[in-house]
Amino acid sequence: MFCVWLGAIALIPVFPAMAQTPSGEQAALVSPSEWQSLWSGANRAALRQALADRARHGLDHLTFLPRDIDDQPAAEAAEAYTKAAMRYADALAQGLVDPSSLHDVYTIARPMPVQAGALRDALRQNRLAQWLDGLAPADPEYRMLSQAYLEANRQTGVPTPGLALAQSIHVGDVHPQVAEIADQLADDGYLTVRPSAAPADLYTQDIADAVKALQRDYGIRADGIVGPDTLGVLTLRPGDRARTLAVALERRRWLSRTPPATRIDVNSAAAELQYYRDGQLIDRRKVIVGEPDRETPPLGSPIYRLVANPTWTVPKSIPVSRATVRAKAMHRINGYWVQPSGPDNALGLVKFDMKNDQAIYLHDTAAPELFGRSQRHLSHGCVRVSDALGFAAMLADQEGVGDTWAKAQASGTYEIVDLPREIPVRLLYHNAFVADDGTVAFRTDPYGWNDAVAVQLGFADAKSRQAKAEAIDIGP
Structure with a gap:
């Protein structure tokens, strides 16, 4: 496996003042005359009230309803209310921005889009407000980020000492x-x-x-x-934190409301890993992730096997000097430089193989001192795990293959240990989150990925600086 990902975020032109308009195919399943009858005065008022409260979700920089909507002919007004309700419902249910439009590769599981029939039922039952309120994430972290956004909005309007x-x-x-x-x-x-x-x-x-x-x-x-x-x-x-929190809320809406109870979440923005077992957070550790321009991609991809004492095939995109070939005892196989197993191998002594077509995986490292750095966006796209051997042993024990793994690792040769069940991994990017002490923590935006999301949420383009990784090693 090569472990080089060359995808990049795709910047697309948007009009930030107006929410994106989805296809009208679903809404067309209900006849125009029925939509017109469903948009009673009470239902119109309920939608207007819901939209007035959209700041809770960081969507207050967007316009969903035209101001003159009630001055339009009845049929046109009903159509506009329907489109606005569907746009807002989709924004709450799965995010306003489609992450796959921002990245060459995005494979993290997302919620299903809202169906027009659900809106129709909510209008028939006069339960529009309750229906909309149930679409956004309801977990404690989302609520805390929401509260922090509202507070940041209030502080944005308060004069603060400027810094020319x-x-x-x-x-x-x-x-x-x-x-x-x-x-x-x-x-x-x-x-x-x-x-x-x-x-x-x-x-x-x-x-x-x-x-x-x-x-x-x-x-x-x-x-x-x-x-x-x-x-x-x-x-x-001023305004930076509100902008960051609005993006954080949007990124949470992209995620499934029922993630796997046993999973590994890697936060590339913070260069940290969290391991959940049966719904409980049981381990967290530092990681080293992709450097800017070789970013760790947003993938949902399971670990399916452990590789003891791996070799490393160097991608042709990574230059290898003669001195490195000699120092690392590399040899050529089918035109590629291959580094043999051993403690000096760039993958270290364990590789966590993942199922994806991007050659992205978790692994050990021969340079553990880099975990002491503050800025750990240093790799060519893969994820280096602190104390990877300890992490591998824990996973193997919990999956019932601890003895097999211990023997494979002790052999000193390349060996594969299949896991009885796959462990889902999500490679996320969250630079605002709830920390261990229960407060909202902020990190920098090392990849500059927030800008494209923020612009589509109606914020001005801040043109964030990306981190500048040093050329420390050639490892994946």
């Missing part, structure tokens, strides 16, 4: 945003210890050093001075 370039924050400055900057740097792993004696609004050298590390990772001049570009990466400009 001439007013940038330097070491020794006192500024009300310093505490927020430090919190974000700590969340992203750049700031480990902050002197407890320092005032919360004092910009210290420790914070400046953390800012320099962030700036290096994002291609900003590494001077430790906080200006507009640095604030943009930290999503701390």
Whole structure:
């Protein structure tokens, strides 16, 4: 397996002020005269009230109903109400934006689209408000993100100290945003210890050093001075957090409401893995994911076997020097360089084979020191797992093949251990989420994937900076 994914996000032109219009095929299943009779005054009022509350879902930058709708002829007004209701229902049920239109590859399971018959039934029963309210995710994380969005919206309208370039924050400055900057740097792993004696609004050298590390990772001049570009990466400009949260809500609506109870979720934005067993989160660990321009793709793909002591076939897209060939004891097979099994192998000592046609999988690494980095978007697309051997042993034990796996791993040779059942894996991208302490946490947008979603949600294009990965190794 090669482990190189060359897909990219596709930017498409949109008109941000108006929600996208779906096909009218479903609505046509109900006759125009019936739609006209169903849109009573009460049902029209219910839809208007539901749309007035759309900020709970981060959809308040979009217009669903024309302002003059009730001045139109009855038949045209009924058609407009139907289209608006279907657009809004679809946005709640499976997201306004189709993620497959943004990515060359998107295979994560999505909810089913709304059927026109369901809208018709809700109108007949005068239950439009209840029906719409039941379409969006109802889990605690979605509710917390929703509340955070409403609060961020309120704060966006409150005047805050601006930061023109001439007013940038330097070491020794006192500024009300310093505490927020430090919190974000700590969340992203750049700031480990902050002197407890320092005032919360004092910009210290420790914070400046953390800012320099962030700036290096994002291609900003590494001077430790906080200006507009640095604030943009930290999503701390006015309106940035509301925009990020609106995208986070949309990404949650793309997901199935009933994910597999046993699964592995990799959050590529945060470079973290979560393992759920029978509906309970039982393990989480750091991962290294694809660098910008070689992003880890949004896939839903199960692990079906473990490979002990894997070899690695280097893709032709990755240049290999003569020195590397000698140092890694590589040899050619069918025109490809192949690295033999062993602790120095780029895949480490275990590979978690996944069923997909993108050559994407989880694996160990010969460079575990990279897990100590704050910015872990360093691979060629695959996912390197911290303590992968321990993770493999845990999966094998729980799936009843622990002894077989232990023998295969101890053999020192390439061996395959099939899992009795596949373990679903979702490669997600969430840079706003609920952290362990129950608060909403933010990460940077290393791939710059939020912009295309935000624009279709009615936000201005912020043209986010992507992370700038260093060429550290040739591993997958």
